[in-house]
Amino acid sequence: MEIALRVNGQERTGDIEPRRLLIHFIRGDLGLTGSHVGCDTTSCGACTVLLDGSPVKSCTLFAVQANGSEIKTVEGLMQDGELDPIQAAFKEEHGLQCGFCTPGMMLTAAELLDRNPSPSEDDIRWALSGNICRCTGYVNIVKAVQAAAPAKSEPVATGSEA
Amino acid sequence: MFPSRFDYVAPDTVEEVLATLAQHGDEAKILAGGQSLIPLMKLRFASPGLLVDVNRVPGLGFVEETGEHLRVGTLTRNTELERSALLKSGYPVMADAAPMISDPLVRNRGTIGGSLAHADPAGDWGSVMLALGAEVVIKSSTDERTIPVSELLVNTFTTSLDPTEMITEIRVPKTPARSGGSYLKMERRVGDFATVATAVHLTLDNGTIKRAGIGLTAVGSKNLQASAAEDALAGAEPTAEAFEEAARLAAEASSPSSDVRGSAEYKKAMVRTFVRRGLDKALELARG
Numbered sequence: 001m002e003i004a005l006r007v008n009g010q011e012r013t014g015d016i017e018p019r020r021l022l023i024h025f026i027r028g029d030l031g032l033t034g035s036h037v038g039c040d041t042t043s044c045g046a047c048t049v050l051l052d053g054s055p056v057k058s059c060t061l062f063a064v065q066a067n068g069s070e071i072k073t074v075e076g077l078m079q080d081g082e083l084d085p086i087q088a089a090f091k092e093e094h095g096l097q098c099g100f101c102t103p104g105m106m107l108t109a110a111e112l113l114d115r116n117p118s119p120s121e122d123d124i125r126w127a128l129s130g131n132i133c134r135c136t137g138y139v140n141i142v143k144a145v146q147a148a149a150p151a152k153s154e155p156v157a158t159g160s161e162a
Numbered sequence: 163m164f165p166s167r168f169d170y171v172a173p174d175t176v177e178e179v180l181a182t183l184a185q186h187g188d189e190a191k192i193l194a195g196g197q198s199l200i201p202l203m204k205l206r207f208a209s210p211g212l213l214v215d216v217n218r219v220p221g222l223g224f225v226e227e228t229g230e231h232l233r234v235g236t237l238t239r240n241t242e243l244e245r246s247a248l249l250k251s252g253y254p255v256m257a258d259a260a261p262m263i264s265d266p267l268v269r270n271r272g273t274i275g276g277s278l279a280h281a282d283p284a285g286d287w288g289s290v291m292l293a294l295g296a297e298v299v300i301k302s303s304t305d306e307r308t309i310p311v312s313e314l315l316v317n318t319f320t321t322s323l324d325p326t327e328m329i330t331e332i333r334v335p336k337t338p339a340r341s342g343g344s345y346l347k348m349e350r351r352v353g354d355f356a357t358v359a360t361a362v363h364l365t366l367d368n369g370t371i372k373r374a375g376i377g378l379t380a381v382g383s384k385n386l387q388a389s390a391a392e393d394a395l396a397g398a399e400p401t402a403e404a405f406e407e408a409a410r411l412a413a414e415a416s417s418p419s420s421d422v423r424g425s426a427e428y429k430k431a432m433v434r435t436f437v438r439r440g441l442d443k444a445l446e447l448a449r450g
Contacts, residue, residue: 001170017167018167018168018169018170018213019164019165019166019167019168019203021164021204040163040204041163041201041204042197042200042201042268043353045265045267048267054241054270055266055267055270056267056270056271057267057268057271060196060197060200060201060268060271061196061200061271062170062196062200062213064170064172064215065172065193065196065215065217067172108266108267126266127266129265129266129352129353130264130265130266130267130268130352130353131267
C-alpha cells in the first residue's frame with residue numbers, strides 16, 4: 001500500500017505491506033533510527049513517537065494507520081541547529097545513562113510541556129509512567145523535565161539554573 | 163514481531179464499515195485503538211484476514227449528556243475520558259477508572275468501544291459499565307439494536323456481537339442526584355493488568371440505597387456483576403453492616419484463578435476489601 005505522511009516536517013512516502021509496524025517504517029524505510037525497539041510488546045515506550053502531536057507506541061500501530069498524519073521523532077526535536085529545551089535539559093541534568101529510553105522520554109515530556117508548561121513532579125511522573133528506564137534514572141529524568149519547563153513557558157532562555 | 167499478512171481498508175463512514183463487515187463476515191476484524199488487537203496479532207494469537215480500520219470515520223468519538231443518558235462514542239480515546247470534566251463531575255466510577263487503564267501512551271490510542279468488544283476479563287470498562295447499568299448501541303448493515311453490557315459480555319474474549327456488527331455507542335443512564343461511585347484497582351505496576359479491581363455505583367433515596375451496581379475485574383472468566391451483593395443493598399440503609407455483607411457476597415461471587423499476580427484466596431480477600439472500601443467512597447460522594 002502506498003502511504004504519504006509528514007515526518008519531522010518533511011513529506012515522506014512509502015509502499016509497504018499493511019502489516020508493517022510504524023516503528024519499522026520509521027527505522028527501516030526512512031532510516032530514522034533514533035526511535036528504538038525495546039520490548040516490542042507495548043510495555044516500555046522506547047518506540048514513542050508523536051502522532052499528530054500525541055505520544056504513542058509506534059510498535060503498536062501499523063504504518064498504514066499513519067497515512068496522512070504528522071509524525072515527530074526525536075530527530076525532529078532539534079530546530080535550526082539548536083537543541084530543543086527538553087534535549088538541553090536532559091543533557092544538563094544527566095537525564096540519561098545508556099540513552100535507550102531517552103528519545104521516548106523526551107518526546108513524551110515535550111508533549112507534556114506543550115500541554116502543561118509548569119507541571120508538578122506528580123504530573124511529570126504520571127505523564128512518563130508509560131516510558132520505562134532500566135538504568136533507574138527517573139530522578140534525573142524528572143529533574144530534566146522540571147528544568148525544561150520554564151524554558152518552554154518563556155521563549156527567551158536565560159541559561160541553566162545553578 | 164510481525165503479524166501474519168492481512169488486507170487493510172480504512173473506510174470513511176459507518177455505512178462502509180458495516181457493508182465491509184457484511185461482505186467479509188468473520189474474516190474481518192475491526193481495528194479501533196489496536197492496543198490489545200495489535201499485540202495479539204504480533205503474537206499470532208489473532209490472524210484476521212482483513213482489518214477494517216475505523217479510525218478515519220468521523221463522529222465516533224464524543225462524550226455528551228442528552229435526555230436520559232450519558233452518550234459515549236465507541237472510538238472515544240481513554241485519554242479523552244481521563245480528562246473529561248463531565249465524567250469528573252457526574253460519573254466518578256468512570257473518572258476513577260479511565261486513568262487506571264494501562265499507561266498514558268496506550269490511553270492515547272485505546273478506546274472504550276474497543277475495550278468492551280475485546281471482552282478481556284481483566285479489562286476495566288466492562289466492570290464499570292456493569293456497575294452503571296450501561297447499554298451498548300450495536301449496528302450492522304441491516305439492523306440496529308441496543309443491549310445491556312451484561313448481555314454483551316459472554317465469556318473470555320467472547321461477546322454476543324455477530325461478526326457483521328459493530329458497537330457504535332455506549333449509553334450510561336444519567337446519574338441522579340445523590341449518586342456516587344468508585345473504581346479501585348490493584349496493579350503491580352503501571353501498565354499491568356489488574357490483580358483485582360472493583361467498580362461500585364450507589365444511588366441514595368431518602369437515606370436508603372435506591373440502586374447499587376457492583377462490577378468485578380480480573381476475578382472470573384469475564385467482568386462479573388455481583389448481583390447478590392447488589393440485591394442485598396437495594397432498599398437497605400447504607401450501614402457498615404450492610405456494606406460488609408455486600409462485600410462478602412461480592413467476594414463469594416468471584417472466581418479468580420491463582421497466577422503470578424496472586425493466589426485465588428488472596429484475590430477473593432481483596433475483592434471483599436475493595437468492595438467494602440469502594441462502597442464507603444461511593445457513599446461519601448453520594449451524600450455530597
